[in-house]
Amino acid sequence: MTAMRQVATRPPGPPGARPVLDVRDLRMRYGTNDVLNGVTFTAAPGEVLALLGPNGAGKTTTIEILEGFRMRSAGEVSVLGTDPARGDETWRSRLGIVLQSWRDHGKWRVRELLAHFGSYYAEHRRPWHVDELVAAVGLTPHAHKKVGQLSGGQRRRLDVAIGIVGRPELLFLDEPTAGFDPEARREFHDLVHRLADESDTTILLTTHDLDEAEKLADRILILAGGTIIANGSAEALSREMSTGAEVRWTRDGQRYVHATTGATRYVRELFAQYGEEIEDLEVRRASLEDTYMALLRKFEGGVR
Numbered sequence: 679m680t681a682m683r684q685v686a687t688r689p690p691g692p693p694g695a696r697p698v699l700d701v702r703d704l705r706m707r708y709g710t711n712d713v714l715n716g717v718t719f720t721a722a723p724g725e726v727l728a729l730l731g732p733n734g735a736g737k738t739t740t741i742e743i744l745e746g747f748r749m750r751s752a753g754e755v756s757v758l759g760t761d762p763a764r765g766d767e768t769w770r771s772r773l774g775i776v777l778q779s780w781r782d783h784g785k786w787r788v789r790e791l792l793a794h795f796g797s798y799y800a801e802h803r804r805p806w807h808v809d810e811l812v813a814a815v816g817l818t819p820h821a822h823k824k825v826g827q828l829s830g831g832q833r834r835r836l837d838v839a840i841g842i843v844g845r846p847e848l849l850f851l852d853e854p855t856a857g858f859d860p861e862a863r864r865e866f867h868d869l870v871h872r873l874a875d876e877s878d879t880t881i882l883l884t885t886h887d888l889d890e891a892e893k894l895a896d897r898i899l900i901l902a903g904g905t906i907i908a909n910g911s912a913e914a915l916s917r918e919m920s921t922g923a924e925v926r927w928t929r930d931g932q933r934y935v936h937a938t939t940g941a942t943r944y945v946r947e948l949f950a951q952y953g954e955e956i957e958d959l960e961v962r963r964a965s966l967e968d969t970y971m972a973l974l975r976k977f978e979g980g981v982r
């Protein structure tokens with residue numbers, strides 16, 4: 679049997695709550711290249727969304743439009759109730775953004791840099807206490823090091839700290855754990871859960887790590903061919919694609935594998951037929967990676 683895992687299922691905010699993100703028919707064209715051809719989705723307060731898709735699908739473009747860094751070609755976009763093309767400083771102070779661009783501050787010390795960024799928010803928000811923030815991202819032993827002396831993974835933790843220093847209501851994370859070791863990755867996942875559960879932060883992240891998306895996201899969005907081709911929890915998408923499960927067992931010293939969408943019934947029948955001859959039984963549910971590949975194959979089959 680597969681190990682039990684607590685599935686992230688946060689209710690999508692109180693009924694009637696205004697969505698934090700409301701994107702309708704978003705279009706983006708670079709020159710003659712139509713990258714986004716009508717992207718539509720919403721996010722409720724406290725939801726964690728993972729935006730997935732192949733290289734060049736338009737994930738970063740979408741996020742940059744929502745952050746107000748890039749002007750869209752067409753469509754309606756509301757971020758915390760405001761059109762990002764018209765967002766002011768107060769609106770910006772409610773967003774947290776994790777980019778990979780803080781490497782220019784090599785001479786600053788970690789604690790100093792975070793205290794400095796925190797001071798930007800002091801007027802509009804209640805920023806994190808700098809030592810609590812340093813501890814939350816696991817940088818306490820490095821608080822007095824220069825940014826230029828940090829390892830790649832430690833710098834990425836600093837990027838995350840800078841993104842959340844103003845206690846944002848909405849946090850954008852573009853490939854947040856690229857370069858993290860497994861321990862740093864797990865600590866980061868705990869931090870994301872804490873931000874969503876305790877502070878009701880809405881989070882939109884992009885990642886190519888499907889295991890990470892499955893662990894973190896309440897909802898998966900898959901962007902391909904300029905539109906959202908799938909939108910739902912990992913479980914719902916797996917059900918929709920009938921990616922099902924794999925049953926493995928041994929009988930008479932021989933190993934067997936059977937793919938099925940009705941694993942429970944199949945196992946019952948297996949025991950009814952062979953009883954105690956069955957050994958080493960395992961049921962492996964389809965992973966998000968299996969579902970993702972099936973969805974992309976189906977989409978590519980349809981557009982050819």
Ligand SMILES: Nc1ncnc2c1ncn2[C@@H]1O[C@H](COP(=O)(O)OP(=O)(O)OP(=O)(O)O)[C@@H](O)[C@H]1O
Pocket residue numbers: 708713731732733734735736737738739740
């Ligand atoms: N400033 C730009 N000018 C012209 N084309 C661009 C620009 N930025 C991105 N593109 C193109 O838009 C498409 C989408 O790029 P984008 O970076 O949004 O994709 P992505 O899904 O984030 O990709 P990846 O997974 O590789 O990071 C690509 O074909 C890219 O070449």
